[in-house]
Amino acid sequence: MRTGIATVCLSGTLKEKMQACAIAGFDGIEIFEQDLVTSPLSPEDVRKMAADLGLGLDLYQPFRDFDSVSEDILQENLRRADAKFKLMSRLGMDTILVCTNVGTATIDDDSLRAEQLSRLAELAGNHGVKVAYEALAWGKYVNDYEHAHRLVDTVDHPNLGTCLDSFHILSRDWDTAPIEAIKPEKIFFVQVADAPKLSMDVLSWSRHYRVFPGEGQFELAKFMGHVARAGYSGPVSLEVFNDVFRQSDVERTAVDAMRSLIWLEEQSAKWLDAKAASLAAEGVSGDSPANAAGRRRYPMELATLPKVAEPAGFNFAEVKTDEPAQLETLLGQLGFEFDGRHRTKDVQLWSMGHARVIINEQAPSHSEPAIAALGFDVDSPVIASARAQQLKAPVVPRKVQADEEVFQGIAAPDSTEIFLCQGSPDGTAAWTSEFGQTHEFGEGLKHPTAGAQAAIDHVNLAQPWQHFDEAVLFYTSALALEPQPFAEVPSPSGLVRSQVMVTSDRAVRLVLNLAPMLQQEPGQKGNGARKSYQEHIAFAVDDLVATARAAQARGLDFLRIPANYYEDLDARFALDPAFLATLKELNLLYDRDANGEFLHFYTATVGSVFFEMVERRGNYDGYGAPNAPVRHAVQYDSLHAHH
Amino acid sequence: MRTGIATVCLSGTLKEKMQACAIAGFDGIEIFEQDLVTSPLSPEDVRKMAADLGLGLDLYQPFRDFDSVSEDILQENLRRADAKFKLMSRLGMDTILVCTNVGTATIDDDSLRAEQLSRLAELAGNHGVKVAYEALAWGKYVNDYEHAHRLVDTVDHPNLGTCLDSFHILSRDWDTAPIEAIKPEKIFFVQVADAPKLSMDVLSWSRHYRVFPGEGQFELAKFMGHVARAGYSGPVSLEVFNDVFRQSDVERTAVDAMRSLIWLEEQSAKWLDAKAASLAAEGVSGDSPANAAGRRRYPMELATLPKVAEPAGFNFAEVKTDEPAQLETLLGQLGFEFDGRHRTKDVQLWSMGHARVIINEQAPSHSEPAIAALGFDVDSPVIASARAQQLKAPVVPRKVQADEEVFQGIAAPDSTEIFLCQGSPDGTAAWTSEFGQTHEFGEGLKHPTAGAQAAIDHVNLAQPWQHFDEAVLFYTSALALEPQPFAEVPSPSGLVRSQVMVTSDRAVRLVLNLAPMLQQEPGQKGNGARKSYQEHIAFAVDDLVATARAAQARGLDFLRIPANYYEDLDARFALDPAFLATLKELNLLYDRDANGEFLHFYTATVGSVFFEMVERRGNYDGYGAPNAPVRHAVQYDSLHAHH
Known part of the structure; x- marks a missing residue:
């Protein structure tokens, strides 16, 4: 499993965060835009530093409030996107997270949204950029990953895909089984976060109380199992906003984060084994042809850990x-x-x-x-x-x-x-x-x-x-x-x-x-x-x-x-x-x-x-x-x- | 206005809390049961100490989960109440807070509840105790002050009255105007707490995030205005569960608490003046005869502060x-x-x-x-x-x-x-x-x-x-x-x-x-x-x-x-x-x-x-x-x- 983490999870400067991620052994990182904007490092410095540290720059994020807007705002948004695509080229990055619109959306029309996303994908294609479109749990018109993916399917452009974020899906109690129906080449990115079950507004919950997998109460192994069965084998990256982690020692937090992914990998493999066994018992494969092929081509490799039993x-x-x-x-x-x-x-x-x-x-x-x-x-x-x-x-x-x-x-x-x-x-x-x-x-x-x-x-x-x-x-x-x-x-x-x-x-x-x-x-x-x-x-x-x-x-x-x-x-x-x-x-x-x-x-x-x-x-x-x-x-x- | 505060608002031991309340100038306190149970002071010690400090012991609280139960549990609850009434006599206290049932209620029947409350009032009367019945916002069957008061009215016993708590009323957005319709002699106690507007489950909100009046977003002057217009002139007492106040220096917190009541007194008087002016303009008194009489007999005295204007x-x-x-x-x-x-x-x-x-x-x-x-x-x-x-x-x-x-x-x-x-x-x-x-x-x-x-x-x-x-x-x-x-x-x-x-x-x-x-x-x-x-x-x-x-x-x-x-x-x-x-x-x-x-x-x-x-x-x-x-x-x- 390719491990990743968003820089927003950690305290410190971008440089400190990148160093801590490399020490903790992450394969790649997501660059949270504000961490770059506030950094004295130039994009070229960041690119070189990541290469020296052996860290992939897997996702630039977030790009907000793009779709469901009037034409004049769309023009403005395309100009804004163009600037970010150029910046990504200097960073040597090829994937950007675009979230569903929260603030400026005024038109609730899927065909308009598809047309606007199509224009974004076209522009992104010209810069060699892939757009990973993610449904925020509190998106104004689009807050459900299946809805977001239907738009991706409608547009059907090689530069537009889906980003799945466990928080936005599990906080709303969306069913995760339909993830398996998504074509693997259309899943551009997967983000994971756990959370305690709190009954509060989902935005506050998301911004303050996310935790690393295993520290909360979400069924993440199941979520990851469906993702693996969809045939996805790209980065699995932590995006955890937590008031405490943001204050804690950056290297300790990065290690804690890495531990959570190693543990999640084991739990996901266990879930997949149990699922395979139950499907075999029923005599069905449970696969769509596309996903089965995808899994054969790029299987998600789930490393195993030495086994553990409860202490006696x-x-x-x-x-x-x-x-x-x-x-x-x-x-x-x-x-x-x-x-x-x-x-x-x-x-x-x-x-x-x-x-x-x-x-x-x-x-x-x-x-x-x-x-x-x-x-x-x-x-x-x-x-x-x-x-x-x-x-x-x-x-x-x-x-x-x-x-x-x-x-x-x-x-x-x-x-x-x-x-x-x-x-x-x-x-x-x-x-x-x-x-x-x-x-x-x-x-x-x-x-x-x-x-x-x-x-x-x-x-x-x-x-x-x-x-x-x-x-x-x-x-x-x-x-x-x-x-x-x-x-x-x-x-x-x-x-x-x-x-x-x-x-x-x-x-x-x-x-x-x-x-x-x-x-x-x-x-x-x-x-x-x-x-x-x-x-x-x-x-x-x-x-x-x-x-x-x-x-x-x-x-x-x-x-x-x-x-x-x-x-x-x-x-x-x-x-x-x-x-x-x-x-x-x-x-x-x-x-x-x-x-x-x-x-x-x-x-x-x-x-x-x-x-x-x-x-x-x-x-x-x-x-x-x-x-x-x-x-x-x-x-x-x-x-x-x-x- | 008679000022009060519940000991649960403050950090420290019962002794430290009582001393801090006296220093801050409160007229009386509510004794939170756990503070007494965990104290090495005997009930007689507490009584003497309160007298020496010039603090009234205005409310013993809380007595939980009394009504809406089967007869065997009711017998058990009456035995429990009897023990507490005897304890109150040693403390020299005459009012106890009884909250609506959250945990053990199984029978949703107002006539049964009235009958059970009537037996409690009778027992209380034998001990010279007054029961102040309060609707908790998360009460299983009774969570609304008007509902609780209808039960009080039905029972119509001199030892049963209503306790109004601003948190339980305002957190549920209940209309506060009907407070004016309550007969003044039936309001046994008033508790006030402010809170920031948070959208979370009301129990967590109540237990962790209450603040003193003026530190949150509730319309407390209006609440108090209705209470005063009802003819109530008893204690106005703070009951604020707050994670931070529970950790802070007890004397500082007590002074902060007292400041909030002094300020609330001024704001309430302002609200009442505005209300009287608007009623006079309409040519109506807006009073029920009982409340007008109550107000004449025992007007709530609202002290005034030197005026303040914004700094220039x-x-x-x-x-x-x-x-x-x-x-x-x-x-x-x-x-x-x-x-x-x-x-x-x-x-x-x-x-x-x-x-x-x-x-x-x-x-x-x-x-x-x-x-x-x-x-x-x-x-x-x-x-x-x-x-x-x-x-x-x-x-x-x-x-x-x-x-x-x-x-x-x-x-x-x-x-x-x-x-x-x-x-x-x-x-x-x-x-x-x-x-x-x-x-x-x-x-x-x-x-x-x-x-x-x-x-x-x-x-x-x-x-x-x-x-x-x-x-x-x-x-x-x-x-x-x-x-x-x-x-x-x-x-x-x-x-x-x-x-x-x-x-x-x-x-x-x-x-x-x-x-x-x-x-x-x-x-x-x-x-x-x-x-x-x-x-x-x-x-x-x-x-x-x-x-x-x-x-x-x-x-x-x-x-x-x-x-x-x-x-x-x-x-x-x-x-x-x-x-x-x-x-x-x-x-x-x-x-x-x-x-x-x-x-x-x-x-x-x-x-x-x-x-x-x-x-x-x-x-x-x-x-x-x-x-x-x-x-x-x-x-x-x-x-x-x-x-």
Whole structure:
């Protein structure tokens, strides 16, 4: 698949954008006119720079408001087009995007439109230019790709073809199947964008909220499948207007964009395989002769990625700090066992059943505890790592001794290190043998409870606002996690946006939180960002009340839940008074839905980390969302009390 | 008018919110349930604290999903209500908001609803509680205030009344005139919120984008006028869900909120006067007997503010720096005359006709030039200042000698100092006599062009994102500027949102720009914020080409416009080749619309300030918006070249 991206997706100057596209590995770009107009580079400079960078200049865009006008305006528009065609010749470009008229159209007449487009095609032909005609979702008279293509068919000129843009088609819920009926030589260009399903006017939605494929909710694999089955094999190019991407680091965004196309390529191939299988089962080819011939002549090549399966679970979570004392105390009080120090590294291992927590002391001095890494159990760490790297995830360098297990590590967009570990059927981890008991404890912690069972239930990571969509695509594409519907939780410092990512069996639950602006670290950029917002690791146990009692006996500093909460809980759920008293006594939180019940408690925060213990009863699948505002408020209060 | 605010409008804990409301001067508050549930304060603590702060506890809210349910759920809901009524008694509160059912309603039957509401009213009566029933715009069966009120009327119970919320009424475009037909004793509560006109689903719109009155586009004075004419004289309370306000400094937001009610009070009184006049002209009273009686008994008292007229023009603009050399050079090259230094302060005056620029050198060392103050010509500085202070604008302290003009100064939300100056018919300013020629110039600037005419055309100020809406209300209410429709301009670092505020004769044009996040100073808060985004002052001249030629001869460092811009300009406008050559030679920008033409150029930036010279031909009323991306791109480029 020939990959492309419009310069309007990215921040910076035209030069910076082109360089970032080349680094990210795009085959070609669309030049957004304003990027050229505002650039000090001459058209000849741009042409040379693109050639040096190995970037095709695949589309000049946009040319607006051409058709459906009176003759005097048409003359004016042809003059304008002539100037742009000459400019394109200096740029060495041969395809221009012409959108259906939004602003100046006054005559709704298809035969007039066809005649005007025919004159444009004729002029374009004289300059060796191809016109790709695109229906905007909010076009005044033409807002539907089939309508636009009927005009192209009517004109039937070699220099006029169709441009298909997934946003303009899917935002209007147009059926995509008829794309297959379009003759391949009449599709001049394909643009792709994803978007969250928002109910707002389509223009605002388009101009601000488009995202890269895999970051929204459009059925893009199906769209691309129909495009491929039409016999199209030209550029597939991203055109994504997004307020955040326009502000973010240009190279990071270009890589995120490229990852989305690589992922889309794989998803499209899967869709095509399934389609072919279902057609074969029905005994039909489903092809028009033109498209079948087109596909034979120029098949769209869809590269494959190393396969991925959902991770089977969390292998470990790692907290980094050079001041581990408070963490050790907290884990001991929760009931974790100390499994010793690593034999070559300055690292401790703590566990409670299959819940393993690493305290990594290889941190700069005065580093407060922060979640630094997560391990996931996968079938094959090497294959998973190869996949992630083909998806352009940055590799985490890690020194290992000859006889130690090699971890395959990649960096997530928020800088958390993700390790792809060899899972085992019994939930143990071979690498734990590299740890041995060498550490001295205080009196109270010498004999932590042995044999308690727990597992990591979920991990909650704070995301910088510039990289939230990128993170969703990263975990979707590299780790096969599935995004759940978005939630928003009020806190005293603002709304916290929360995106749950899970495996189908819920063995892995990852929560990505977008914290309010004012809580974010200024100047976060790249993978070196420091984390300032609280994050946590939640452990699931069988008996939360017993766990809490034991922790209380060991002196755990629970997050204190206000009495008002228990009154409201009672008003809502009419709980058994003894049970309510236990909840209140132990600072436990409670939730219930049609599927089951949820009990949980939080520890105090150390650095930017705290822990949660949870018990799921029945098939409760949530995270106690109604209790999250309480947690935020109490944490806010204790933070402000400290200051 | 009794002023109120819901705690959900503000950031922080319940305690912080209550304190901020008291400081801002609210009469009462609505307690948003979650703020109480998450608070460590007991209901008794809250009651005492409110009493100590002099805050009424006017409304407990919300109680959701009560009516239109099956009998078993109703029993459950009555139990839930009973618990809340008991809680309210501990809080010493007597009114609760009950919203129409959104989530659990299954039976659409007004007689059943009336019966269920009647049982609720009966229970409430036993606890001395009044139920204020409110139609949510997205209520499942009841989403219209008239429908909700018909139910109240049917039940006809002293403990059941209506709550009117401007958002739920105006977002659905319901007619507000029928409010006048409601009996005053049946209106238990009134909530007000403004909002920008957005076409999105009404729930998202409501939950994220509400703003304080005067910051949106709803006809709130009319809504309030009908409410007052109904005979209502209870609390008028803000309920504004806004993502930004929830993150902003709680005391600032509370003051902004209070300002919006004070302003709304004035606007409502104006609407009522106009209404009374028009009814008197028609010879009708327009009253129902009940409402007329209600109004006589408990008239809504609408406080008046000192009157305001639009400013007649800019009096001056002030730039602050302790390193003025580059600024002096720039102003001299533009054709400004040096009018001398102030006789007691470390301040210079430069002028070109009526355009006056003060360079204030009383700045901390190494302060790069930044726009620090603006002077506006008003009829009466004392009245205007009194008005601004009643609108809670912070006063700027300024030392003056006995024989100097006293400036009335207030601080705008972005920390710019706004001075209210005595205008004069001939555009001169008396205070200029405090300046005298004492300064030495370099050779090239000894005799700047005398007699050149100019005026300040507009000033462009960057706004921190937390205070953008506040700034709109500030200039609307304190200075009578009128907000124009919002615009968005692409820049290499993201979209710049631009809000023009003008007087009706366009003598004052102020542009508030909301810069992309990454260009904003971290930790901006309060009035001490340092500015990091570029701002500018634009001067209007009669002959821009001559002005530019003279400036070029004096060696001015123009903002260099790329050649591509002129090619595109020619493609768009087919300009006369000689004129185009002049534009290109002098780095002039050009725009044209149906009303006229606009020529302008920019200087290089010094510190965070640059200047613009403009010429308006015909009735051109814009700011060259199509050229703004070019300006942003070139400024971005030169900024990055410096680094």
